[in-house]
Amino acid sequence: MTATDGIGIVSLAHVLGEPQDVVETAGTYVDDPERVIRWGYRTYHRAGADQTPTRLAADAARRALDKSGLAPADVDYLVVADSGVPEYLNWDMSASVARELGLGTTPSLLVSQGCGSAVTAFQQIAGLIAVRDDIHNVLLVAVNKVSEAHINRMRNNTCLGSDGGAAAVVRRGHGRLRWLATEQISDPRYVDFFRIEYGGSSVPVAPDGTGNLAVDQLGLVHRYFRREPEQLAQFVKDVNHRLATVVEEACRRAGVATSQVRRLIYLNDNQHSMADVARATGIPLERTNAELSVGLSHVGCADQLICLSIYDERQDELGEGDVVALAGLSGGMQWFCTLVRV
Incomplete structure (x- = not known):
């Protein structure tokens, strides 16, 4: 759209x-x-x-x-x-x-x-x-x-x-910070990753002796692939590959080249993941929100707007005409990117 x-x-x-x-x-x-x-x-x-x-x-x-x-x-x-x-x-x-x-x-x-x-x-x-x-x-x-x-x-x-x-x-x-396009990729095979196990209508009450805080979320992901370790390795690769793809597709939809993206605002991930994202997208790490992520940590769906708010307050951080990509992934699994032009 x-x-x-x-x-x-x-x-x-x-x-x-x-x-x-x-x-x-x-x-x-x-x-x-x-x-x-x-x-x-x-x-x-x-x-x-x-x-x-x-x-x-x-x-x-x-x-x-x-x-x-x-x-x-x-x-x-x-x-x-x-x-x-x-x-x-x-x-x-x-x-x-x-x-x-x-x-x-x-x-x-x-x-x-x-x-x-x-x-x-x-x-x-x-x-x-x-x-x-x-x-x-x-x-x-x-x-x-x-x-x-x-x-x-x-x-x-x-x-x-x-x-x-x-x-x-x-x-x-x-005309400023103008929305250009939004793109999403979904993979419903992984819909159960990172869900909160107890309290919903399926299992409203946790069994005696356990609770949500006792659930190892990352362990659930590993157990999903327990019979197919090669699929786990592929999934890890796909996470960043699909992020790069969704950014590229948003650029295609907006009619701009990926090289025109001046700033990639990803979710406030850990520094190792931020470096992987920079490599996958070809956008230099210093043009991502890696330095903000260190002090903010992951504020869920507010990450990208918080970072954009901070960059917008700084002098000379965003120039007129710059294209900014607001991107990330969420449980589900969903990869997403919205482009705005300063």
């Missing part, structure tokens, strides 16, 4: 939980802290008990609205992307954020497709604006708060989980 009427980002903002030192705290989460320290993260962010995902999302949204000069009444549509465990079951977080912001009867949409939720939402927003001539300003909010009752932030995968939110005011016809 390509833009017809066109959308661009008017303003960006983000909020983070309190910074925590990885070296000082890793031992409270895992019994092999050196493994986590070798990932290269310096800091992660942990939100307090009163900083619910709704409040993190609303705080980021207020900052973005203030920067844009808009009031809540100027928002025509709200899109909320959440990659964490929901605050409640059978409950709509987008409506909760709308209530927190005082949006009244403004329509809202909840997107919960893991770490790809916010980046892929741009094509939904573009489609919405294409078919609704009464929608001009869309507020996109992304949030992630690690539920430590369900997930060990240092043992869920090879990223270190972090808490925070980001928001973008997206406007019809705005």
Whole structure:
């Protein structure tokens, strides 16, 4: 899908939980802290008990609205992307954020497709604006708060989980940070990777003596390939190959060369993975978000918007006409890329 009427980002903002030192705290989460320290993260962010995902999302949204000069009444549509465990079951977080912001009867949409939720939402927003001539300003909010009752932030995968939110005011016809294209690749064979085992309708209560924190998520991945070790090796290769492919396909869809991508903002992965991503895509490591990842850690679906917000605040970081790729992967498995032009 390509833009017809066109959308661009008017303003960006983000909020983070309190910074925590990885070296000082890793031992409270895992019994092999050196493994986590070798990932290269310096800091992660942990939100307090009163900083619910709704409040993190609303705080980021207020900052973005203030920067844009808009009031809540100027928002025509709200899109909320959440990659964490929901605050409640059978409950709509987008409506909760709308209530927190005082949006009244403004329509809202909840997107919960893991770490790809916010980046892929741009094509939904573009489609919405294409078919609704009464929608001009869309507020996109992304949030992630690690539920430590369900997930060990240092043992869920090879990223270190972090808490925070980001928001973008997206406007019809705005010429800066203009959306160019979004592309996705799915491989449903791996839909069960990294799922939270207990608490859903299939297994609402964990068996006695166990629980979600006792589940070795990476071990589940290895067990999936236990009879086909060569398939595990191929899967590891495919992860970065498909990322490179999805970036290339987004560029093809937008009519730009991959060499024109000035900045690749990937999820805030560990430094080893960031180097692998740079090699796979051919984009130099210094033109990725590797240096931001060290201090932010993985804020779920908010990663790309947080990094874009930081780069946009820095002088001379992004030049007029630069193409920026917002890319990553999520459980499912989903690879995704959205391109914007500064």
